[in-house]
Every structure is written in C-alpha cells, then in structure tokens.
Amino acid sequence: MSFEQLKLKNQLCHRLYMASNSIARAYREPLAELNLTYPQYVVMMALWEQDQITIAELINNTAIDGGAMTQILKKMTDKSLLAVVKDEHDKRKRLVQLTQQGQSLKLKAADIPSKVLCKFNNVNTEQAKQLMQLLDLVVNDLSN
Incomplete structure (x- = not known):
C-alpha cells in the first residue's frame, strides 16, 4: 500500500x-x-466597519475564539485603541468601542x-x- x-x-x-x-x-x-498583531488588526477592521458592538457580536464578526478575544481586547485597551464599557440599556452586556486613537488608526491602515x-x-x-x-x-x- x-x-x-x-x-x-x-x-x-x-x-x-x-x-x-x-x-x-x-x-x-x-x-x-x-x-x-494580525488578530488585533482583524478586531480593528471589524470595529471600523461597525463601532460600539457587543463582545459577542465582535466574536461572531471576526470568528476569533472567545478566550483569545478576551486577551486581545485587554491588550488593545492597554494600547488605548478601544474601551470595553457596560451597555446603558442592558448592564449584562459589554460594548466594545473605539477610542479617538483607535479611530485615527484607520487612516494609517488604509x-x-x-x-x-x-x-x-x-x-x-x-x-x-x-x-x-x-x-x-x-x-x-x-x-x-
């Protein structure tokens, strides 16, 4: 064989x-x-397309594993590119939103x-x- x-x-x-x-x-x-990093870039592209989305939506849009996403969001928060905040309408949900620095990075990435x-x-x-x-x-x- x-x-x-x-x-x-x-x-x-x-x-x-x-x-x-x-x-x-x-x-x-x-x-x-x-x-x-490339995974951080993927997150940024997703947020440039649609800002202020839930973590669940971000995971769905990027196909990044939930555990990995947690680490990515922490590192990107430390870089002041985004913030994770509680949803005003549903305190159980957390929204990911770009900071001004994260928004301005879009032009550099174009x-x-x-x-x-x-x-x-x-x-x-x-x-x-x-x-x-x-x-x-x-x-x-x-x-x-």
Whole structure:
C-alpha cells in the first residue's frame, strides 16, 4: 500500500495551513508600523466597519475564539485603541468601542490591504475573488 492519501502534497488542509502562515508573515511588516498583531488588526477592521458592538457580536464578526478575544481586547485597551464599557440599556452586556486613537488608526491602515495584495505576483484580482468565494464555501461547510 502506497498511502498516497497521507502525503503532504495531496493535502488540501496543509496547503491552507501554509497559505495562512504565509499571509500572516506578509502582514507582519505593515502591521508592525501600527503596533498591531494580525488578530488585533482583524478586531480593528471589524470595529471600523461597525463601532460600539457587543463582545459577542465582535466574536461572531471576526470568528476569533472567545478566550483569545478576551486577551486581545485587554491588550488593545492597554494600547488605548478601544474601551470595553457596560451597555446603558442592558448592564449584562459589554460594548466594545473605539477610542479617538483607535479611530485615527484607520487612516494609517488604509493602504495595508493593497500593500499585501501587491505581494501576490501570480494571482490576479479575479482569481483572488474566486479564492475568497471558495474559502467561504470551505469555512461554511466546516462550520456546520
């Protein structure tokens, strides 16, 4: 038996793992200029899209694990990028809101996507869109 099914070259999951690591490395330098890690950047993008949301909504929007989110929010609060406050209407809920410093970081981050996309020498815009659609299908299938 040759066990072809166990060879790395035949594994979709390993290619996704390698791609994920490569993308994280591509973001490292531009995000270092903003003093952000990639997960912190994801949180910032979610809040730039919709500020003052509950922690549960933020977890849902970013797909970041709850335990990891707690640590991320603490570090970002320490950097004065956001605040976690009690909801005025429901004291059981906590809202995440950007500070002025967090809001102003949006302008500095505006060119990061294009900086990273420029590193895709062999993938055109249409292929990138197709890849996003395929990855959405993979995530949807594995989430259900």
